[in-house]
Amino acid sequence: MWLPIxxxxxxxxxxxYLNINVPQEYSSYLSIALLAGLDTIFGGIRxxxxxxxxxxxxxxxxxxxxxxxxxxxxxxxxLGIDLYLAAIVAFGVRLxxxxxxxxxxxxxxxxxxxDV
Amino acid sequence: MGQNRKITFILTTISAIIGxxxxxxxxxxLHPLQSESRSITExxxxxxxxxxxxxxxxxxxxxxxQLLSQYQESLDSVDSIGxxxxxxxxxxxxxxxxxxxxxxxxxxxEQDPILNExxxxxxxxxxxxxxxxxxxxxxxxxxxxxxxxxxxxxxxNNRLLSNSSIRNVGEKxxxxxxxxxxxxxxxxxxxxxxxxSSMKLEGLEEFFRSVNMKVTIEERENLVIPAxxxxxxxxxxxxxxxxxxx
Numbered sequence: 001m002w003l004p005i006x007x008x009x010x011x012x013x014x015x016x017y018l019n020i021n022v023p024q025e026y027s028s029y030l031s032i033a034l035l036a037g038l039d040t041i042f043g044g045i046r047x048x049x050x051x052x053x054x055x056x057x058x059x060x061x062x063x064x065x066x067x068x069x070x071x072x073x074x075x076x077x078x079l080g081i082d083l084y085l086a087a088i089v090a091f092g093v094r095l096x097x098x099x100x101x102x103x104x105x106x107x108x109x110x111x112x113x114x115d116v
Numbered sequence: 117m118g119q120n121r122k123i124t125f126i127l128t129t130i131s132a133i134i135g136x137x138x139x140x141x142x143x144x145x146l147h148p149l150q151s152e153s154r155s156i157t158e159x160x161x162x163x164x165x166x167x168x169x170x171x172x173x174x175x176x177x178x179x180x181x182q183l184l185s186q187y188q189e190s191l192d193s194v195d196s197i198g199x200x201x202x203x204x205x206x207x208x209x210x211x212x213x214x215x216x217x218x219x220x221x222x223x224x225x226e227q228d229p230i231l232n233e234x235x236x237x238x239x240x241x242x243x244x245x246x247x248x249x250x251x252x253x254x255x256x257x258x259x260x261x262x263x264x265x266x267x268x269x270x271x272x273n274n275r276l277l278s279n280s281s282i283r284n285v286g287e288k289x290x291x292x293x294x295x296x297x298x299x300x301x302x303x304x305x306x307x308x309x310x311x312x313s314s315m316k317l318e319g320l321e322e323f324f325r326s327v328n329m330k331v332t333i334e335e336r337e338n339l340v341i342p343a344x345x346x347x348x349x350x351x352x353x354x355x356x357x358x359x360x361x362x
Contacts, residue, residue, distance in 0.1 A: 003124050003125075003127070003128045004124070004127040004128050004130075004131040005131070006128070007127070007128035007129065007130075007131040007132040007135070008131040008132065008134065008135045009135065010132055010135065011131060011132035011133060011134060011135020011136045011137075011138070011139070012135040012136075012138055012139045013135075014132070014135070014136055014139070015136040015137070015138065015140050015142075016139045016142075016143065018139075018140070019143070020140050020143065020144075021143060021144055022140055022141070022144040024144075027141070027144050027145075030137065030140065030144070031141055033137060034134070034137045034138060034141050037130075037134045037137060038134065040130075041131070041134060044127075055122070055123050055126060058126075058127075058130075059130070062130050
């Protein structure tokens with residue numbers, strides 16, 4: 001179960017090692033994609049805790065969310081609509097939602113264990 | 117178990133991807149790449165401003181350099197003041213504005229008392245001694261002295277300059293504008309030996325004896341000839357316009 005965390009660390013190291021500098025104008029797309037990815041991760045954790053975790057949903061969610069977030073933001077910039085902000089708000093709200101649910105489940109689990 | 121491992125593998129991959137994205141995003145925010153998004157007119161404006169700035173800075177630099185060179189010049193001139201003073205005193209000596217001392221001779225021309233007695237004894241009328249020595253005689257004498265290596269001359273302590281005049285005015289002799297009287301005393305700076313011998317060779321004593329004058333030549337180790345003390349007539353010289361205050 002610790003392998004994903006090892007993978008995360010390896011990814012960070014690899015990213016720094018690559019030394020890629022994203023230009024300012026594309027930075028917002030990357031940040032949105034990152035936000036979507038984080039949301040997917042927390043969603044996965046939540047579904048895992050709720051025992052409804054499905055690998056296919058998770059993988060498809062991750063890739064679709066990131067790509068669509070970035071794509072919509074790009075389209076918004078193209079059309080002159082700040083869809084980028086909408087994506088940020090939407091993913092932000094979902095992220096905090098997921099975090100809250102995870103916290104509540106963990107808390108409930110911990111309380112249950114202590115009561116037993 | 118196989119399913120579980122697969123899920124772990126996928127999760128690891130995805131977290132690795134997210135890690136890469138995180139790292140890239142972090143790096144981009146830490147060292148943002150400056151990209152130009154301003155219009156050409158804006159850029160031109162900025163360029164003009166910068167050019168203006170650089171002009172001001174260049175002007176500043178040249179001003180400072182000027183100041184520096186001025187200071188250096190003044191530093192140099194502190195050194196050269198000594199040289200200038202030396203030069204000035206040399207020029208003053210040459211121009212006769214400063215007293216000069218050195219080896220030289222004194223020629224005294226006075227009435228010969230013995231001859232006077234003889235004349236007296238023979239009841240001849242005593243001539244005015246001033247009439248006996250003329251300006252021409254003194255001019256000849258000074259000219260001979262100069263020709264034989266005298267550097268500085270004075271007659272009765274009147275310094276002779278390059279444009280000095282010796283002339284008869286009435287019955288008196290004037291050096292420049294000053295009247296001189298008997299006895300005449302001529303001081304000359306130069307090698308005493310050559311001056312004395314040349315005077316003897318020229319027949320100085322005989323020449324003046326013919327006009328009832330006695331000539332004595334004395335050699336002096338340290339002869340002082342005073343500075344010219346008359347008024348100077350500068351005709352063709354003008355002071356150079358002073359160069360700044362530095």
